[in-house]
Amino acid sequence: MTMTEKPSRNGVDTATLFATLDAVKQAPAAARFQFRARNRWVSGTHSQSTIHDFFGVGEERTHAAPTVHDVDHPAVLVGSDQGPTPVEYVLHALAGCLTAGLANIAAARGIELTEVTSTVEGDIDLNGILGLDPDVRNGFQQIRVSFDVKGDAPAEKLQQLVAQSVKRSAVFDILTNGVPVNVEVETP
C-alpha cells in the first residue's frame, strides 16, 4: 500500500487511517473497545436507547454528542410506531458497517467513489416470536444486501471493494457467526 497524493479521498483521511493502523501494530491493546447502548422503556413496545460513552484506545471516551434512538413496533404488530422495529436497526447496522468499510478500502486502494447505495432486506416469520410454531425460528431466516457502487474504477475493482468490506465487517461477522450474549436482571 502506498500513500496517495490526496490526503482525503472519499472523505477518508487516509494519512490518519494508515497512522492508526501503524499505531495499533505497535500497541495492539489500543484496539480493545467496548461499546454500549443504554435503554429506557417508554410504554408498550416503545423504548429509547441513548448512545454516548464507550471505551477505546486505553480510556473512557464519548461520542461528540449523545444520540437518542426510538424503537417500537408498528400498529400492525400492536405497537405505537414511534420508530423502527429492533430488527430494522439490525439491517441498518449491517448497511452502515459494510458501507464504511467500502469507503475506507476504496480510499486505501486509490479509488474515488461517486455513489454508494444499498438495500438490506430481512425475511422473518413471526410465527416464531409469537410462539405459534416451534419449527420457526424467532429471528431473520435470511438477509439480502444489494449494493449499487459507482466510482472511477472498473466494475471488477468495485465488486472487490464490497467483497473485502464483507471480509472485514464487524456486523457481517456478528450476524453470520453469532455472539455469546449474557443477560442479567436486577430487581428491587
Added chain:
Amino acid sequence: MTMTEKPSRNGVDTATLFATLDAVKQAPAAARFQFRARNRWVSGTHSQSTIHDFFGVGEERTHAAPTVHDVDHPAVLVGSDQGPTPVEYVLHALAGCLTAGLANIAAARGIELTEVTSTVEGDIDLNGILGLDPDVRNGFQQIRVSFDVKGDAPAEKLQQLVAQSVKRSAVFDILTNGVPVNVEVETP
C-alpha cells in the same frame, strides 16, 4: 391466559395483542414479514439509512413516517462522528427487542411495570477488522445485557419476564444463532 379488565396495561393493548395472536393462528401466512433499510453513503465512514416500507400481513406497508439514521465512526476510529457506530446500533436493537417483549409479556401476565432500564455492552478487539491479527474475530467477542426491572410483582416474577422475553426475542436469536447473509453488487 385470561383477558385482564384493563384494556391497556403497560401501554400494551392486550385485547388487540390476543386478537392478533388468534388471527395468526387462523392464517399463519399473515406472519410472514420482510423488513428493509435503504442506505446511502455520505462521506468517509458516514452513511444514512432510511427506514420506511415493509411487507407484512399479506401486503406492502409503511411506518407512520420514514426515519433517517446516521451511522459513522468516531474520530478515534478515523470517522467524523456524525452518529453511532454500526455495532452500537446492534446493541440498541437487542435492548429494544428484549424490552418490547418484556412489556408485552408483562401485560399478558397482568403485571404492571413501573420502570425498565437496561445497559447493553459489547466487547470488540479491532485487531480483527483492521486485519492485524488473524486469530481475532471481526465482531463482538461477548455481549452483556443488564436489566433493571421494577413492577408490581415479586422479584422472581419480574426475572421470569426477562427470561421469557429472551426466549422469544428476534434480535437475541439473530445475534446468538446467526443468519445467512447474501451480498450482491450492481456496478455501472
